[in-house]
Amino acid sequence: xxxKELTLDEIQQESLKILVKIDEICRKINIKYVLAYGTLIxxxxxxxFIPWDDDVDIMMPRQDFIKFQEYFSQHEEELKPLKICSRxxxxxxxxxxSRVSNMDFKYINTIKRKPDIDMxxxxxxxxxxxxxxxxxxxxxVEKIAKxxxxxxxxxxxxxxxxxxKTIIKYPLHIIERIKKGxxxxxxxxxxxxxxxxxxxxxxxxxxxxxxxxxxxVQYKRGWMDNLIEMxxxxxxxxxxEKYDEILTLEYGDYMKLPPENQRKPHHDYKIIRRSKA
Numbered sequence: 198x199x200x201k202e203l204t205l206d207e208i209q210q211e212s213l214k215i216l217v218k219i220d221e222i223c224r225k226i227n228i229k230y231v232l233a234y235g236t237l238i239x240x241x242x243x244x245x246f247i248p249w250d251d252d253v254d255i256m257m258p259r260q261d262f263i264k265f266q267e268y269f270s271q272h273e274e275e276l277k278p279l280k281i282c283s284r285x286x287x288x289x290x291x292x293x294x295s296r297v298s299n300m301d302f303k304y305i306n307t308i309k310r311k312p313d314i315d316m317x318x319x320x321x322x323x324x325x326x327x328x329x330x331x332x333x334x335x336x337x338v339e340k341i342a343k344x345x346x347x348x349x350x351x352x353x354x355x356x357x358x359x360x361x362k363t364i365i366k367y368p369l370h371i372i373e374r375i376k377k378g379x380x381x382x383x384x385x386x387x388x389x390x391x392x393x394x395x396x397x398x399x400x401x402x403x404x405x406x407x408x409x410x411x412x413x414v415q416y417k418r419g420w421m422d423n424l425i426e427m428x429x430x431x432x433x434x435x436x437x438e439k440y441d442e443i444l445t446l447e448y449g450d451y452m453k454l455p456p457e458n459q460r461k462p463h464h465d466y467k468i469i470r471r472s473k474a
């Protein structure tokens with residue numbers, strides 16, 4: 198079996214196949230999703246992938262994501278080789294967000310400090326939660342961000358830059374392992390979910406992704422009430438009707454191309470096809 202590293206185009210095409218299946222499931226069981234972040238920019242600006250983008254991002258309201266997980270659990274065998282990967286079912290999985298992964302492929306970290314995780318090509322799913330009434334929600338985000346950062350230390354005490362940083366970091370890693378216990382991967386997301394539940398409510402003015410956020414952005418409640426279909430790589434997927442307002446909030450002038458030296462994949466991994474017995 199050829200286990201040559203997939204090209205960027207091949208990764209995009211395999212990720213697209215997963216997205217098509219997600220769309221099919223969501224339409225079938227009547228749950229909402231939207232293209233998000235760079236994938237949404239790609240749909241608007243390129244009618245498909247940003248040429249140098251190496252992943253697919255979507256968002257789902259929390260309750261719809263729970264239904265989506267339940268569907269995967271109930272149809273596990275027929276959905277293979279697809280799998281929902283998360284902290285509680287994949288060893289060394291660093292991210293709060295879940296990924297729908299095609300397990301016919303193998304994901305290999307190219308950062309030495311990060312242990313490999315048993316995953317393949319993937320689509321990221323960001324859950325949408327209640328997110329406060331003003332910028333005081335930043336305090337909650339900072340608390341959650343620390344939990345996520347500490348979980349990275351729990352997984353690894355090796356620095357990917359300098360040896361002296363590993364000398365400092367590794368004892369802290371051991372302390373985290375002792376303090377949190379062997380089964381912390383089963384509890385860390387629950388800890389974050391509890392903070393969100395206790396900090397925000399259904400009467401909040403805003404919603405967002407406080408659990409795993411790269412920039413503090415609050416969306417007006419109801420932003421996913423009206424969805425439209427948009428072309429993406431020859432398929433039609435759902436986007437928020439107010440996509441321009443959303444992308445401007447997140448990125449400013451999102452139609453402007455970045456400088457050429459920034460037009461490259463931003464993740465540190467490679468993908469190969471798994472060998473079959």
